[in-house]
Amino acid sequence: xxDGIKLDLKVPLERFTLELSWETGERWLxxxxxxxxxxTTVLETLAGLRSRATGLIRVFGTTWLDSARGVxxxxxxxxxxxxPQDALLFPHRNVLGNLLAGAWRLPAMENRRPSPxxxxxxxxxxxxxxxxxxxxxxxxxQRVALARALCSGPRLLLMDEPFAGLDLPLRRRILPYLLxxxxxxxxxxxxxxxDATEMKVLSREVAVLAEGRVLxxxxxxxxxxxxxxxxxxxxxxxxxxxxxTVREAKESGFLLEWxxxxxxxxxxxxxxxxxxxxxxxxxxxxxxxxxPPEGLSAQNVLPGVVxxxxxxxxxxxxxxxVLVSVxxxxxxxxxxxxxxxxxLSRLALQEGVQVHLVFKAQSxxxxxxx
Amino acid sequence: xxxxxxxxxxxxxxVVVLPPGILLGLLFARRSFPGKSALETMAYLPLVLPxxxxxxxxxxxxxxxxPLGSRTLGFDLDILLSWKGAVLAxxxxxxxxxxxxxRIAFEGVSPRLESMGRTLGMGPLRxxxxxxxxxxxxxxxxxxxxxxxxxxxxxxxxxxxxxxxxGKTQTLALAIFNDLQIGRDEEAQLLVxxxxxxxxxxxxxxxxxxRRPRSRA
Numbered sequence: 001x002x003d004g005i006k007l008d009l010k011v012p013l014e015r016f017t018l019e020l021s022w023e024t025g026e027r028w029l030x031x032x033x034x035x036x037x038x039x040t041t042v043l044e045t046l047a048g049l050r051s052r053a054t055g056l057i058r059v060f061g062t063t064w065l066d067s068a069r070g071v072x073x074x075x076x077x078x079x080x081x082x083x084p085q086d087a088l089l090f091p092h093r094n095v096l097g098n099l100l101a102g103a104w105r106l107p108a109m110e111n112r113r114p115s116p117x118x119x120x121x122x123x124x125x126x127x128x129x130x131x132x133x134x135x136x137x138x139x140x141x142q143r144v145a146l147a148r149a150l151c152s153g154p155r156l157l158l159m160d161e162p163f164a165g166l167d168l169p170l171r172r173r174i175l176p177y178l179l180x181x182x183x184x185x186x187x188x189x190x191x192x193x194x195d196a197t198e199m200k201v202l203s204r205e206v207a208v209l210a211e212g213r214v215l216x217x218x219x220x221x222x223x224x225x226x227x228x229x230x231x232x233x234x235x236x237x238x239x240x241x242x243x244x245t246v247r248e249a250k251e252s253g254f255l256l257e258w259x260x261x262x263x264x265x266x267x268x269x270x271x272x273x274x275x276x277x278x279x280x281x282x283x284x285x286x287x288x289x290x291x292p293p294e295g296l297s298a299q300n301v302l303p304g305v306v307x308x309x310x311x312x313x314x315x316x317x318x319x320x321x322v323l324v325s326v327x328x329x330x331x332x333x334x335x336x337x338x339x340x341x342x343x344l345s346r347l348a349l350q351e352g353v354q355v356h357l358v359f360k361a362q363s364x365x366x367x368x369x370x
Numbered sequence: 371x372x373x374x375x376x377x378x379x380x381x382x383x384x385v386v387v388l389p390p391g392i393l394l395g396l397l398f399a400r401r402s403f404p405g406k407s408a409l410e411t412m413a414y415l416p417l418v419l420p421x422x423x424x425x426x427x428x429x430x431x432x433x434x435x436x437p438l439g440s441r442t443l444g445f446d447l448d449i450l451l452s453w454k455g456a457v458l459a460x461x462x463x464x465x466x467x468x469x470x471x472x473r474i475a476f477e478g479v480s481p482r483l484e485s486m487g488r489t490l491g492m493g494p495l496r497x498x499x500x501x502x503x504x505x506x507x508x509x510x511x512x513x514x515x516x517x518x519x520x521x522x523x524x525x526x527x528x529x530x531x532x533x534x535x536x537g538k539t540q541t542l543a544l545a546i547f548n549d550l551q552i553g554r555d556e557e558a559q560l561l562v563x564x565x566x567x568x569x570x571x572x573x574x575x576x577x578x579x580x581r582r583p584r585s586r587a
Contacts, residue, residue: 047489075488082489088482092504101500102490152490 005029005156005188009055011041011212018042018212027188030203030220032196034232038212039192040085043158046190047082048075059156060188081149081157081187085164087141089133095144096129102152113153114185122184123147123177139163139170143177150185157189163198171198176368178202179278183370196224196233197280200241201367208232225310225325225336238283238323240335241367246274253361258302259329265299266364274369283323283338285363289356290347300364302335302357304328306349311341324349326357371537372545373564376522379456379541383521384514387461387468391517392510394465395472400481417466421526425459428531455532456539460521468517475509476502512579519572523565 004025011018018038022029031039045053048064057065064073081102089098099116120126123143128136136144142162149157159178163171175198182189182202191202199206200220208215208229216223221241224233244256244264254277258264266279293301304326311322321338328335335357339349349355394413398406416424432450433439440446449455479502487497503510525543532539534548542565549558 047485049485049489074493075485076491076493078489079491080489082486084482084486088480088486090483090486090501090505092501101487101492148490 003060005060006056006058007046009042009045009053009057011038011045011050011053013038013041013212016212018045020207020209020214022207022214022217024205026205027186028182028202028204029188029190030199030206031190031192031209032194032199032206032220032223032232033209034194037209039194039209040160041212042209043082043160043190043192046078046156046158047080048073048078062155079153079155081152081154083142083145083149083157083159083162085160085162087145087162089136089141089144089148091133093133094129095125095131095133095136098133098144098148099151101148102154114150116147116151119147119150122180138166139174142166142174146177146181150181150187154187157187159189159191161193161195164193171195172365172367175201176370179368179370196220196236197239197241197367200224200239201278221334225308225323227310230310230323238336238338240281240283240286241278242281242333242335243276243278245276249273252299259331259333262302262329264302264364265361266366267361269366271366271369276370277366278368280365280367281335281359281363283336284321285359286335286337287358288324288326288337288339288343288347288349289358290354292356293358296358298358298360300357300359300361302328304335304355304357305332306351306353306355307332307334308351309344309349324355326355328357372540372542372561375453375537375540376542379453379460379528380518380521382457383461383464383524384518386457387464387517387521388514391465391468391513392472394469395474395513396476398469398473399476413469414466416463421463421524421528422530424462425527425530428455428459428462428527432531450531451533451535451539453532453539456524456528456541457521459527459531460524461517463524463527464517464520467520468513471513471516472506472510475506475513478509479505508579512576515572515576515579519569519576522568522572 004023007020007022009018009020018041020042031042033039041050044050046057053065054067055065057063063071064078065071090101093101096116099119120129123146125143125147128140133141133144146162163174166174179201191199193199203220205218206220206223207217208223216226216229223229244258246254247257247263248255249268253265253267254274256264256266256277266277292303306324307327308325309322310325322341322344324337324339325334326337327333337357398410430436431438432447434441436442438447449458483505484497484501487501492500523543525547528541529544534540534544540548542561546558546561549561
């Protein structure tokens with residue numbers, strides 16, 4: 001497979017050996033896991049910074065590592081754009097100087113190197129062009145680090161929790177930049193995070209890592225519902241992440257086309273218009289009703305069918321909230337609601353039961369719009 | 371006269387000692403290899419040995435029958451009892467200080483920044499030129515100034531290798547000794563004043579260089 005990524009890695013670490021096998025044709029990949037799971041090691045191995053790694057790395061037809069045949073490209077020969085957790089900007093250069101640091105790339109990659117001007121425009125860095133990197137805020141530093149990686153014309157972008165050091169609101173503000181980068185530069189990306197919401201927005205295929213082993217792999221909306229993975233996500237609460245096309249910009253919000261003949265109202269925030277909106281909706285903000293409710297203040301009511309009920313088990317005992325996955329509309333696009341165990345038995349919910357999903361427009365958080 | 375000779379010797383010694391000093395500093399800061407600590411101890415020896423002992427070793431090395439003597443090599447290096455001898459002696463005495471300061475300067479550069487440069491497509495040499503060297507610049511400058519100061523004050527090794535020939539190898543430090551020996555206290559005081567002023571400037575600029583800069587100069 002020349003247009004995909006194939007990994008078969010073994011990296012001895014202090015506490016465990018990282019083992020990763022992954023072959024995929026997807027271009028937007030994620031690695032999810034708690035800190036210490038070996039996520040950064042995967043990125044550094046791909047970047048060529050781990051000399052003890054053995055196995056195979058093949059990226060879009062080029063072999064970066066094949067220890068069986070003694071192949072190991074040095075970092076400068078791989079063409080990665082690495083955005084580390086702590087930005088690692090060069091303190092002796094200003095913003096533009098940092099962006100130009102990757103200008104040494106092999107000429108073969110020249111043609112796909114975007115101009116610094118364009119990158120600065122997309123990431124809204126143009127006013128900071130001549131700024132000293134020591135004077136930048138945390139979010140700005142991360143954007144410069146991302147811009148520097150982009151300007152080097154990489155074949156693969158490696159992002160290591162680039163926003164882990166930032167507070168949540170700031171992280172959410174930077175998410176749109178990442179989406180814009182995905183859209184504008186269409187770069188294959190491996191994104192590492194312990195934030196399930198970010199992962200759902202940014203990746204098409206995700207591997208869940210714990211103690212150096214892959215627990216699960218697949219589409220993020222499915223993987224995060226697996227019973228072995230769910231507890232890892234539930235700490236921060238399950239959040240639905242969905243995208244919709246704007247059909248109408250109303251006074252009260254954007255009316256999104258959700259399914260044929262089915263719309264959702266989401267808040268506009270400070271946006272005036274948008275074509276597409278990515279929004280998050282927390283599972284506990286969705287109510288379930290057996291009959292169509294009337295006279296509600298909540299603006300969104302979607303009919304649907306229960307597709308699955310996922311109970312979280314703790315030490316073999318059922319505990320905590322229950323996640324109910326509901327297929328809505330004719331297309332069956334799923335949303336996940338979180339209810340109590342008592343509610344589950346009271347409503348006698350099980351697969352195939354018809355329900356109505358109820359949620360406020362204000363419960364939908366707009367994560368990104370374009 | 372002694373002042374100019376001293377400056378000339380110290381400058382030449384700085385030029386001579388900087389490349390090996392920086393190389394050793396880099397080696398000690400970044401590489402691990404068998405025998406590293408032995409080499410490191412050797413390089414730092416002149417710091418603790420009596421300078422006269424170092425001078426004696428150099429003399430033994432360069433004497434006519436020594437391993438680098440005129441009879442062994444077949445030609446004369448013309449170092450003993452010349453200003454070049456003073457340069458050699460004082461650069462060897464300055465080496466530990468230069469290597470140590472350079473080592474600290476390189477250790478202050480995060481290896482992760484260097485790795486970052488590699489992922490951006492720079493080869494190891496380019497990383498050294500574009501990242502390591504500029505980031506260690508102030509520390510390396512300080513190493514140079516320290517080496518210069520050390521060379522300027524060098525006495526023991528110099529007097530053995532280069533002698534104490536007025537106008538030829540008599541540097542400030544030697545001249546002070548000389549003047550005291552023959553009771554020319556006033557001349558000695560003047561020379562002490564000059565060396566004190568030079569030392570003050572040197573130490574002050576090292577402090578300035580090693581202070582963490584708030585923003586780039």
